[in-house]
Amino acid sequence: MALTREQIASIATLARLELTPEEVPVYQDSLSRILEFVGALERADTANVTPMAHPLPGLTQRLRADAVSEVDSHERYQLNAPLTAAGLYLVPKVIE
Amino acid sequence: MGALHTRTLTQLAEGLRRKSFSSVELVGELLARIEKSQPALNAFISVTAPEALAVARAADRTLAAGAGGALTGVPIAHKDIFCTEGVRTSCGSRMLDNFVSPYDATVVAKLKRAGAIMLGKTNMDEFAMGSSNETSFYGPVRNPWNPKLVPGGSSGGSAAAVAARLVPGATATDTGGSIRQPAALCGITGMKPTYGRVSRYGMVAFASSLDQGGTLTASAADAALMLREMAGFDPRDSTSVDTPVPDYVAALEQPIAGLKVGLLAEFFDKGLDEDNERCVREALRVFEGLGASVTQVSLPNLPMSVPVYYVVAPAEASSNLARYDGVRFGHRCENPRDLSDMYRRSRGEGFGAEVKRRIMTGTYVLSAGYYDAYYLKAQRVRALINADFIRAFAAVDVLIGPTTPTPAFPLGAKTADPITMYLNDIYTIGANLAGLPAISVPCGFVQGLPVGLQIVGPHFSEARVLAAAHAFQRVTDWHTRVPVGYT
Numbered sequence: 278m279a280l281t282r283e284q285i286a287s288i289a290t291l292a293r294l295e296l297t298p299e300e301v302p303v304y305q306d307s308l309s310r311i312l313e314f315v316g317a318l319e320r321a322d323t324a325n326v327t328p329m330a331h332p333l334p335g336l337t338q339r340l341r342a343d344a345v346s347e348v349d350s351h352e353r354y355q356l357n358a359p360l361t362a363a364g365l366y367l368v369p370k371v372i373e
Numbered sequence: 374m375g376a377l378h379t380r381t382l383t384q385l386a387e388g389l390r391r392k393s394f395s396s397v398e399l400v401g402e403l404l405a406r407i408e409k410s411q412p413a414l415n416a417f418i419s420v421t422a423p424e425a426l427a428v429a430r431a432a433d434r435t436l437a438a439g440a441g442g443a444l445t446g447v448p449i450a451h452k453d454i455f456c457t458e459g460v461r462t463s464c465g466s467r468m469l470d471n472f473v474s475p476y477d478a479t480v481v482a483k484l485k486r487a488g489a490i491m492l493g494k495t496n497m498d499e500f501a502m503g504s505s506n507e508t509s510f511y512g513p514v515r516n517p518w519n520p521k522l523v524p525g526g527s528s529g530g531s532a533a534a535v536a537a538r539l540v541p542g543a544t545a546t547d548t549g550g551s552i553r554q555p556a557a558l559c560g561i562t563g564m565k566p567t568y569g570r571v572s573r574y575g576m577v578a579f580a581s582s583l584d585q586g587g588t589l590t591a592s593a594a595d596a597a598l599m600l601r602e603m604a605g606f607d608p609r610d611s612t613s614v615d616t617p618v619p620d621y622v623a624a625l626e627q628p629i630a631g632l633k634v635g636l637l638a639e640f641f642d643k644g645l646d647e648d649n650e651r652c653v654r655e656a657l658r659v660f661e662g663l664g665a666s667v668t669q670v671s672l673p674n675l676p677m678s679v680p681v682y683y684v685v686a687p688a689e690a691s692s693n694l695a696r697y698d699g700v701r702f703g704h705r706c707e708n709p710r711d712l713s714d715m716y717r718r719s720r721g722e723g724f725g726a727e728v729k730r731r732i733m734t735g736t737y738v739l740s741a742g743y744y745d746a747y748y749l750k751a752q753r754v755r756a757l758i759n760a761d762f763i764r765a766f767a768a769v770d771v772l773i774g775p776t777t778p779t780p781a782f783p784l785g786a787k788t789a790d791p792i793t794m795y796l797n798d799i800y801t802i803g804a805n806l807a808g809l810p811a812i813s814v815p816c817g818f819v820q821g822l823p824v825g826l827q828i829v830g831p832h833f834s835e836a837r838v839l840a841a842a843h844a845f846q847r848v849t850d851w852h853t854r855v856p857v858g859y860t
Contacts, residue, residue, distance in 0.1 A: 314792050
């Protein structure tokens with residue numbers, strides 16, 4: 278199936294990706310081809326088949342004791358942050 | 374001393390223990406080889422020379438005292454997808470170009486504890502999305518067998534480094550073939566363990582139900598030694614499996630007489646290059662000569678593995694890569710107007726073309742109205758493929774086929790059409806969908822280029838898969854060939 282420019286723009290908005298005007302037709306073409314390619318799955322008979330989310334069936338989520346296991350290392354982690362102040366991550370103003 | 378690079382990982386570990394040479398000598402020789410190769414191969418993103426030499430000096434002291442672990446003093450490289458404390462972990466992306474990991478991945482920590490020394494971080498496709506190492510922000514890696522050709526991907530830097538004997542072993546990851554395909558194209562041994570066998574903690578996530586760490590080495594015996602140190606339960610990885618790790622090295626010599634080998638019918642399709650097919654069929658005769666019995670088996674749903682993968686993997690990737698928002702780490706755009714502008718431009722600038730393509734594909738197949746038709750449908754077909762494997766392993770011990778349809782291809786040959794590139798992984802994706810251990814070993818050459826043979830086993834059969842590969846390598850010498858210029 279062929280995607281429109283508007284559909285590409287809407288997918289990019291959902292994915293929070295800024296696309297340049299030149300990128301839009303490129304993704305329009307390649308995403309359309311990918312969707313056509315994966316469209317082959319339609320032909321598989323999957324009636325009564327349970328979807329498989331995980332390769333090791335029977336594996337259950339483990340729980341751990343509710344005990345402190347990590348120390349506060351925010352100063353070390355924030356060395357990678359683009360902008361911080363007083364131990365907080367700074368972003369553009371959200372509420373006026 | 375000189376020429377230590379010609380020895381295997383196993384031989385180097387042994388030589389260091391016997392003090393035939395020092396770790397400082399060995400590390401020094403390999404660092405010089407890395408530096409010399411870099412303009413031609415571009416296999417490394419970061420080289421940690423001063424740190425490596427300091428650790429080598431300490432390793433020599435440990436060895437002199439008669440102490441140490443299984444890999445004390447042995448140099449290795451890590452794919453730049455594994456977090457390394459205090460060292461840039463870029464994942465081949467502009468997004469993480471400035472990211473210095475505050476902690477070690479479990480795999481990195483375990484290999485450190487075993488005594489291995491990191492020489493650097495290897496180049497890779499951006500966020501492991503690619504089959505040719507051409508999507509890296511740091512430029513493509515070139516194949517040591519011919520610099521006009523790709524090394525495969527996404528673990529192309531690790532594969533080229535081992536093939537060129539810059540390091541005796543390297544870590545790698547495999548989501549759809551990213552260990553086995555570059556191993557095949559570079560003429561080395563690539564081992565992807567069972568999903569859950571090796572911890573994913575600190576391994577940058579791409580598609581969490583498929584990603585698995587493993588090894589690139591010159592031989593199956595070296596893979597056994599490295600994997601034995603890497604594998605094991607990790608409470609920090611919620612899908613890590615709490616099953617004891619067998620001694621893969623001790624299990625290498627188990628006889629393969631009587632081994633039931635299944636020849637995977639669907640792998641001998643029209644896409645398979647006829648010279649590749651000839652090499653693989655000759656390899657099967659080697660297995661028969663060793664006393665294995667070969668029967669043909671069919672996995673009728675396997676041809677759908679690539680379409681399943683290109684729904685499931687992008688869907689999981691779009692979710693995993695949502696964390697790169699320019700807030701806490703990674704690239705942030707200049708002068709954002711507001712929060713939304715910051716997200717959009719940081720991600721638009723930080724991610725490369727293929728990563729954006731996969732994020733958008735994943736976003737689309739998970740979006741309202743398409744979730745059932747694409748994502749749930751793909752998960753259902755995944756279940757059919759998994760059931761095919763379970764049925765096959767009721768009749769045979771291992772499945773054997775080619776790793777790739779063709780030998781290495783030229784740079785740029787498959788970048789125009791994503792589908793052509795995706796079809797490189799047609800024989801490797803099945804093992805990821807079902808979470809199975811699989812290895813690629815060299816099984817011949819076509820016009821001077823290596824060809825890979827793939828051996829796939831049931832869950833947690835690493836010991837058997839490695840032993841089968843080792844038995845093959847005891848009677849063949851394809852894995853000992855080294856590209857001209859790197860001998």
